[in-house]
Amino acid sequence: MPILTFALPFARQCDENWPTCTSCAKAGCPCSGPPADSDNESESAMQSGSDGLVACSNDGISGNENIRYMEGHGSSQLLSYFEYPTGSSYACVRFSSPRLHPTTAAERVASRLTAYLERESRFDISLVDYFRLLPARLGSSAALRDAVAYFCKGWSDTENASPSKCSIDPQPYGKALRSLQRALRDDEERLATETLAAVSVMYRAEVLFGGQPSLQSVTHAQGIYSLMKAKGPPNLNDDLDVCLAFEHQISVTNYLLYQDGDNLYTQQHWKDTLVQVSYDNTEISPALIDHYFFSLQIGGWPEVIRQVKYLTEEIIDPTERAFSALFLWEHFENHKMI
Template sequence: MPGVAKSKACANCKKKRIRCDQRWPTCSPCSRSSTVCPGPSSTLKFIQHLAPSSDGIPGGKRKTPVSSKAAHPFAVMVDRGHLSPYNNGKAVHGSFRLQVPRFKSTTTVDRVSAQLVHLLEIKERTGLELPSYLKFVPERLSHSACLADSVALFYLTWHQASRGQSQAKVLESRTYGRALKSLQRAVNSQAVYTVETLTAMVILLGLTVHYKPFTLIDYRPHTVAIRHVMRQLGAPQLESSLHIGLIQSTEGLIGGHFESPWKETNEILQSQSGNSERREGEKEVEEFARASLEGIMAIFRPYLSNILPRVLKIWKDPIAMRESQESVVQDILEVRGPIETARKDVWEACSSPGFMVELPEPTFFLGHKITFTSTTIANYVLSLTMMNISVLAVLYDVQNLYGTENKPARAEYQGLCLQIWKCLPYLETLDSATSTRLLKSVASVFEHATDEEIGSILSTNLEWSNLGAKSKTDREGFRTEVVRISNLWYSRGSGRPEQVYYTLRPAHK
């Protein structure tokens, strides 16, 4: 078979008739399209020049015996195509397929490691932001079963995303249950105070925050556990790339609830890199905002556990709960006062020195934007603002349900929602994990947006798929998910107030 090149292009590239660069185990065209590359092609074309026939049988019709075994023990012929005449019967051409050996993972760790390496190579095609520390994980998978299971769950999430399927379904999968059980076994063993277990905890919390509706009490036990493990581990090892990679991720995940035990190390690294120069007084403002939020949480948690269940009963049976309405309203008003005072104090403390600034932004549909000098300050400001928005919305709902429209509460609610909207350009500057978490926390502020405003909101460079929008134009999916989260936040149950869509934009817009 001289003179005929053997094509090693993968089957996908052959089928699409495109050039395969044969960069195994995944060629570039398959990598760009996020498809599984089958590897080197096992189909070889050949042309066999025939000698003059001595028996009178035309060369193209002669039955040439073909052995099913090749000289190489792994190159086994498993199929042969039809032989056809070529060059006026002087030769025949056809093809045969060889069984090409492929690498097979022998252990779960091998399989998960290969998946993670594949994911890191083609992350730009997934639309899913990958934590920076993941590239330091493969070599540690064999040391921790819970880390391997959590990484497998992360890969499943990417797998769903790359195929346009619902990523949130991973939280209903067996892989998610396996990861939780594996982490539980690690926590109950001597392996709890290891960086591998900490990484698994951070991955699971990140996925949960990413896909589950945001509530202030859902994640507290998990964040407390992460902080505890970090404290027991002590200061992160600066020579460990995985430790360094975890610093920023844990800061973003637990920063809204507690001060990270590794915060000082993070500040040292930032000062060394010169990427984050802290302005004078910024640390003091952060401390004041954190103390204010912790103080308000002491009031807000009883509100969540005591008042909101009574609100839910009102929605389920307004007639039977009519006599309780006044006491519920009074309890809401008692909570609202301190929350509003704390919000105003923090806003003033952040705005005066310029750590929170409203600026003109002609490219944004509102014409203005609010920006922050640090994500920590943004966390505190948004958290306190959302607490106030939640209380105002519940107060208006309950009073409106019994025929009393509280217009001042509605106007204040609208004004605070508008302030949150103006923060969208700032969220565009954050990493995907942080911006998605903050978007989840403020989702209810989009409940009464008009269709035109939703279109403008979805056009921003943010990941809206986790709020129901399958595309930049999926207004209905977005609205449905936002209303669902709002009903959860405001304890409406299956009930739903009359939907009024009003514009929050300034009059001149």
């Protein structure tokens, strides 16, 4: 971001009521009387570094002057401040370049998400790695754009609602669902990373803002699992795809605790891909990588839990129960080799 540094004179209106002019009285400084040709003198003084120009630190600026000058410039930084004996004042200020005004729907949603991520909240969604990668991808997917807009609306409503109240607005939620359905029907967008990210954002919104667990959150978790299974291992050249793969370890594992399915993270082609991600990867936190290697040790637990639940059912035939117990024992033996 380019930085502009320049000096601005303090405009001090004078009613020429010397030696008690109003501007000097309000500024709390002694009146020097009718000024000389201060423009030429101050310019030559600043260029030559004469003793006629007094440099002051930030602490030397009076409160009224500082507030009056800095008002309306929240992104500015006061570098130095100078006072001329005749009453003129100069300041060296650094201004940040203004942000471009968003013009498209994707830019407006990206700007809103960025603003939410930069400020504090009662939950820190900025800890989710893939969220900081979303603003740059909104322009390439209407499904992702509408999903993020729905998430931001839920965030805004949650800040004004009680913690136990559901903050899901049906209007943006319905719009996000329709956009997602269109993406899933499109051959090019169905398995795109942005489509998986859209489902992920909607799942995250349902978990954070939906109050009690609902059927929608289970449906979105099923969608995440189905898309990841159809897509295959992530593309290591796509930071968003890699982040999504690591972030969904918990959601996929929780889904498999209640539904039948193979744990993708323990399959060989997934392991061969994910273990290539080193600790030097700036987009993946080391904690998620540690969690993945730990998950390899417990990857068979969802299947074990389902089998244990099945064995405790009373309607099972004793012979079938015995075969199921034998299968479970073999699973434990195989699990030791993971």
